[in-house]
Every structure is written in structure tokens, then in C-alpha cells.
Amino acid sequence: MTNWREIYETDCALPEGRGLDDLVAELAVALGDPDPEIRDGYPYAILDAWIRSGVIDGERRLALGDLMAERFTDPRIEARTFAPLVLTMIVGQGDLRPEWLDAFAAWYRSETDLRGRDDTLGWLHAVAHGADLLGALGRRPGVDPEPLLTLAAERLLAPTGHLFAEREDNRLARALALVLTRPDLTPERSTAWLSTIGEAFAGQERGPMPVWASNTVRTLFALYVLADLGVPAERGGHPVPLAHGAAVKARLAEVFQPVFPYA
Incomplete structure (x- = not known):
């Protein structure tokens, strides 16, 4: 298993001998993990850094966005509510597919589990995390x-x-x-x-x-x-x-x- 803390403490440098596709796939899994120390810890910070810096490039961002859009219908609340955070990172880099917006809207208007924090799962925050994506979408000139x-x-x-x-x-x-x-x-x-x-x-x-x-x-x-x-x-x-x-x-x-x- 990847030592995300070690990567974070080396300024999020790509580890030698590891393929970027495998690392991104592992990060995507981590961002839906029920353990809040994994989901909301070093993997989150590293994914954000790699998206902002362009380490995760356009095609990989689009594939990751497609996966996050699918998670809006995931049976796990922690997976659903962290999907908009990842999409906010991606939209911030200028990437957007219309189907992402449709999937987000369908989820945001209908999500019933609005807990901010759970003692076991940690932060869930459907309303707040969805709001972050809504604000990011609203700043894009091409979005009504x-x-x-x-x-x-x-x-x-x-x-x-x-x-x-x-x-x-x-x-x-x-x-x-x-x-x-x-x-x-x-x-x-x-x-x-x-x-x-x-x-x-x-x-x-x-x-x-x-x-x-x-x-x-x-x-x-x-x-x-x-x-x-x-x-x-x-x-x-x-x-x-x-x-x-x-x-x-x-x-x-x-x-x-x-x-x-x-x-």
C-alpha cells in the first residue's frame, strides 16, 4: 500500500518506480474510503496538489471526473459526499462535462443524509461539499x-x-x-x-x-x-x-x- 504521508512530506513529489495511472486509481479509491483518516487525510491533500500543479493532466482529470460523477449514486454516503470535492478540484482547472453537472444536480437536490459529521465516518457534509462545487460551477462563463x-x-x-x-x-x-x-x-x-x-x-x-x-x-x-x-x-x-x-x-x-x- 502506498505511503501517502511519505509522499506528502516530500512536497507531493511523484514516487520513483510508480506509474501515475496506478497512483491516481489508488487515490480515487482512497477518496471514498470509510476511514476518515484516509479519505480526508494525506490522499486528499495530494490529489489536490497534483490536480492544481498539472501532474494529473487533462485526460486523467476527465477520467477521474467521470468516476466522481458515477459516485453520486454510490450507496455509501462517504463516497457520495466526497465526489463533489474532487469535482471542485477538477472544475477549478477548467475541465467540465455536461453529464457531470447533471449527475451533481440530481444528487444535490435529492440527498437525504445531511449529517455534517459522523463519529465513525468523520466529515460527510453533503450540503457544504455540494455548495463548494456549485460555487465553482457558477464561476464558469459557459455554465448557465x-x-x-x-x-x-x-x-x-x-x-x-x-x-x-x-x-x-x-x-x-x-x-x-x-x-x-x-x-x-x-x-x-x-x-x-x-x-x-x-x-x-x-x-x-x-x-x-x-x-x-x-x-x-x-x-x-x-x-x-x-x-x-x-x-x-x-x-x-x-x-x-x-x-x-x-x-x-x-x-x-x-x-x-x-x-x-x-x-
Whole structure:
């Protein structure tokens, strides 16, 4: 078995005498391993480094992307939820097949296991990991941003008993804000996706707030802040303004009214 720690500690240099195809195949298996020390440890960091540096080239990235798209239907939650992280790495290098987007959308709107972390499996984070991919897709000029905004709304409105507890709301808000930086969006296209959320809020009766509604409110509150301040494209980077931040804030304030009358 490959000593991934040793590779990581040598600045992710390719080990002598090992074929790259075999190493990539082994990394792909590791990124779906039930052991969080394997799945979310050195193999993850090495795969990211090799994709960013081009060690894993275009054809290999495409093959790896195809495999990750297939994992969205894997029976193992840890395999499904780490697939979008790998695809985020690949999309960041400029690679994308339409079928990857279709597979991701089908999974993201319908995933029911929304646990952030499991005591045995470690980080799962379907909502947050999916949000990372959604944000990466939203920054690509060739991808229509509106279906991505609608997909985020569908994810928020899906019935669930899982209350966001691991900053899933912040990750999804950031992804939405990144999509909303697209210069080809109009004010109307930037806000149309909020209509279904507004209708869902308007239909709520007085009393305890459903879990999905609480998750949605907190996500949209975070989005309001990013619409006001801008969103860094990279961690620690300079904030980028939303294409129509004022229109987004105004529409969010309207949507909040039934559940936050003080707005």
C-alpha cells in the first residue's frame, strides 16, 4: 500500500518506480474510503496538489471526473459526499462535462443524509461539499447560472430533520454569492430563484419554525451579508461585489418578511 504521508512530506513529489495511472486509481479509491483518516487525510491533500500543479493532466482529470460523477449514486454516503470535492478540484482547472453537472444536480437536490459529521465516518457534509462545487460551477462563463441558483433553492426547500450545525449555511451562502457575481446576470435573473422560497415562507403558519425553514433563513441571512460586503473568490482574497447586490438585498428583505417581520 502506498505511503501517502511519505509522499506528502516530500512536497507531493511523484514516487520513483510508480506509474501515475496506478497512483491516481489508488487515490480515487482512497477518496471514498470509510476511514476518515484516509479519505480526508494525506490522499486528499495530494490529489489536490497534483490536480492544481498539472501532474494529473487533462485526460486523467476527465477520467477521474467521470468516476466522481458515477459516485453520486454510490450507496455509501462517504463516497457520495466526497465526489463533489474532487469535482471542485477538477472544475477549478477548467475541465467540465455536461453529464457531470447533471449527475451533481440530481444528487444535490435529492440527498437525504445531511449529517455534517459522523463519529465513525468523520466529515460527510453533503450540503457544504455540494455548495463548494456549485460555487465553482457558477464561476464558469459557459455554465448557465440560473439553474444553479434554482438548484440551491431546491436544496434548501427539501424537507429535512437535520438542522445545519457545521456552518453549512455559510458554505451555501458563499456558493450562492459566487454565482451571483456573474456579470451576465440581470437584476431579474439574480433574484428570480428567490420566488419559490418566498412562497414557501408565506405559506408558513405561526408556531415552531420547521427545520428546513430555519436552515433557509440562516443561509439567506449570510447571503445578505455577502451581498452587502462582497464575496472573496478564494480564502483570504479580496471581496468581489455581486453583479446586482442591491437588487438581491432588496428581494431578500421582501422574502424575509413572513419569517422575520422586523426586517
